[in-house]
Amino acid sequence: MKNDLWVEKYRPTSIKEVIGNEEAKTLFTEWIENKRSTKKAVLLYGPPGVGKTTLVNAAALEYNFRLIEMNASDARSEKAVNRIALPATSFAGLDKFSSEIKGNMLFLDEVDGIAGNEDRGGVNAIIKIIENTHAPVIMAANDPDLEKLRPLKKICLLIKFQQTRIPLIIMALKKICEQEQIMYEFEALEKIAINSQGDVRSAINDLQGLSEEGKTLTVQDTLALGLRNRNIDMYDALRGYFTAKSVVEAASFLNSSDVEFDDLLMAISDNMPRRYTDTVELAKAYDYLSQADVFRGRVGTENWHLIKYFFNNLSQVATVNPESYKHFEFITAPPIKVHTLFWTKAKRTTLNSICAKIGNQCHVSKYEAKMIYVPYLRLMLQQKKKTSTQLIEWLKLTPEEVTVLTSLKMF
Ligand SMILES: Nc1ncnc2c1ncn2[C@@H]1O[C@H](COP(=O)(O)OP(=O)(O)O)[C@@H](O)[C@H]1O
Ligand SMILES: [Mg+2]
Incomplete structure (x- = not known):
């Protein structure tokens, strides 16, 4: 079931398959190979979706370590620490039954989660584990603001991850398309990659969401993508949307806002009569709007790939006739x-x-x-x-x- 998700299906299993962040990868493998004595613990940090968790798993596999994973919030509970971390870390290399396994490695993923609750106890528990451990400890964190993890920073080797470079992401997407036998316009992959802002996970998820079996993935399909992190409010979204000169431009305003789709649809429909004073144009716009509404309904919870038709139709509403645009006051609070x-x-x-x-x-x-x-x-x-x-x-x-x-x- 899990492998229905491409991010899982195509999760790298070896270090060299993990794309980008070469420097971080080198630092990490050097630490595993010969620097473990200088620092017992390492903290991989950087934006989400760039392969931190994946790299740790791949490295454990390649270097024959048994990865003992501990939920970061488990570290708070003494019971869990005693049950998982202590046994795992006190007898490093003492696995009598396997000559292959070099020993245990403790992996605390997403440790910033725990520190986020201003939970000093949590951080201290982790420090205690590191101080007492004989096994290497690996931690990963998404939050670039490591202030919260300051006490940890002192005793860890810090390895910084950056956003994955766009060309690398495009290559990864291409490979997946080939394996899934998805035909594509190159620009569509480019758009997805750029939009992901270096987050491989979200790029792959977007690719899967937009692809349809037996259909070519086009740039048009990617209209539904919004630039992450670029949130504008309803007012600005509407202003940009109604003054757009093209469907693509209109779509980009819809996407850059953080407003709920349903609210957007309603706000647009409320303002349409103000935008189109010509009845023929208004009728046309309503036509597109009703199409958008139909797709919005069909998208429901499962047919996420239909969202592009929703956006497409909704963008057409704004551009029935760009020439006839005259400034008008919005109604932004519907009855x-x-x-x-x-x-x-x-x-x-x-x-x-x-x-x-x-x-x-x-x-x-x-x-x-x-x-x-x-x-x-x-x-x-x-x-x-x-x-x-x-x-x-x-x-x-x-x-x-x-x-x-x-x-x-x-x-
Ligand atoms: N550098 C990468 N190379 C290849 N695939 C990646 C990379 N980074 C992320 N992915 C994809 O995204 C998914 C999530 O990556 P993950 O390692 O969990 O990211 P992080 O831990 O940095 O948030 C992986 O299953 C994989 O499919
Ligand atoms: Mg992770």
Whole structure:
């Protein structure tokens, strides 16, 4: 099931397959090979999705270390430390049963998570482990702000990772396309890579989301991508969108905003009569808008690849006739009534897809799922018991669906 995700399917298993960050890779392998005596622990840090976790796993495999992974928040719990870290780190190399294995290596991934809670105890627990360990300790962190990890910095070899270079990402995407037999326009891969801002994971995820079997991946398909981190608010998004001269430009404004799709759709529809005073143009614009709405509905929770049609149609709305643009004042706060109606519909769609999933797994009709299962499921999720995570996984519920479920009052 996991391998449905390309990021997992194509996760490198050897060091040389990990692209980019050559210097960091060299420092890391040198440390494993002959610098472990100078520093017992190493901290790999840098932006997400560049291969830190992957590199550690690949290196353990290549250098024959057994990787003992410990969740960073486990480090806080004395029990977990005693159970996992201490045994793993006190008898380095003493694996009598395997001559191949050089010993254990302790891996604490995403240690910034723990430090983020201003949890001094957590950091101290890790330090204690490092001080007492005989086995090498590897840590990884996403947060470039290592201030929180300052006490750790002193006792670790620090290895900095950077964003992966765009040409390397393009090459990686190309390779995946070839393996998946996806035809592509080169510019489409380029767009995905640039947009990822050096995050290989998100580039691969975007590639998978945009590709369709038997179809050529085009630049047009990549319109749905927004530049990460470039958030603008609703007002600026609308202003840029309505003054856009081309579909691509309009799309780029839609994408650069952090506004919910549904809110965007509604805000655009509210402002259309102000934008298009000519009725023929207005009718055309409504046509595109309704298409966008249809796709928005179909995207639901599973057909994410359809989102590009939503964006495409929505971008057409803005450019029915760029010539006729005249400055107008926006309505940015839609009437509450419309708002409620709109959300009810969105919620209904989500509920429908939740019921379909329940039906699938429990072999009951959607109706039965809704009447009998949903009320219990809602209670179970609301109580946040341990089993809820399992339930969510088993039913393959998206975070959005979980939110809708737990916030349901009645139906
Ligand atoms: N440097 C890289 N080379 C090849 N694939 C990568 C690289 N970085 C990330 N990936 C892809 O992204 C996924 C997540 O990478 P990961 O190592 O977990 O990133 P990080 O730990 O830096 O957040 C991997 O499974 C892999 O598919
Ligand atoms: Mg990681």
